[in-house]
Amino acid sequence: MLEFLDLPEIYKEYDLKKAILKNMKKFLLEFGRDFLFIDEEYHVQVGNNDYYVDLLFYHRELQCLVAIDLKIDDFKPEYMGKMDFYLEALDRDVKKPQENPSVGMILCKNADTDVVEYSLSRSLSQTMIAEYKTKLIDKSILQRKLAELYDMAEEEVKKSQQD
Numbered sequence: 001m002l003e004f005l006d007l008p009e010i011y012k013e014y015d016l017k018k019a020i021l022k023n024m025k026k027f028l029l030e031f032g033r034d035f036l037f038i039d040e041e042y043h044v045q046v047g048n049n050d051y052y053v054d055l056l057f058y059h060r061e062l063q064c065l066v067a068i069d070l071k072i073d074d075f076k077p078e079y080m081g082k083m084d085f086y087l088e089a090l091d092r093d094v095k096k097p098q099e100n101p102s103v104g105m106i107l108c109k110n111a112d113t114d115v116v117e118y119s120l121s122r123s124l125s126q127t128m129i130a131e132y133k134t135k136l137i138d139k140s141i142l143q144r145k146l147a148e149l150y151d152m153a154e155e156e157v158k159k160s161q162q163d
Contacts, residue, residue, distance in 0.1 A: 013072050017054055018069075034060040042067075044089040055084050064100040065090050068107060075111040075129055077119045084125045101126065 010020075020027045021040055026132040028035050035057045044055035067086050071079060083104040090102040104127035116129045 011072065013054075013070050016070050016072055020055070020138060025110070026070075034062075035066065036060065038065070044086065046085075046094060048086050051086065051089065057089075059103070061098060061099075062103065065095060066105060067102060068105045071108040075106065075108040075116055075119075077115060078108050078109075078141040080119045080123055080127065084123060085126045087127070098112055104128070135155050 017040060022033065028037070029038040036059075038056040038058055040055055044051050053067045054070045057066040057068065058064070059066050067083065067090060069079065069083055069086070083106055087102045087104050095102060104125060106127065106129045108129060111129050120127070120129070
């Protein structure tokens, strides 16, 4: 839940990344303990080409680099290929010999579970796909839906008592 980022209705990946950086402490607390921030747009060079990992962290307990790729749309299978490429580049050129293989996380606005399952099924990398939400459901809608659910439950109880 990334509501604390206070993003507008329409935003770009750049806006998402900048909001995360501005709220790094809250972002890290949302992920859990032992994450250390290394850099944004972390540069890796493969051959004569330059590539940039959106966010790079180190996890103390796992003793590995954690690459995060931010997406403002639905998960697409090709995102896995890009992440596998980043992880290989990090493991070959950045990881220390005593560290474990790098881990990837693709943060998407939405992720169809079937598409994710198919995409992960043959991948050997340690990559996780996670959905994020930037807004909680409106409180009045939630209250109304809970009241409707409560009323339906009461009706069922009354009906069962009459039978």
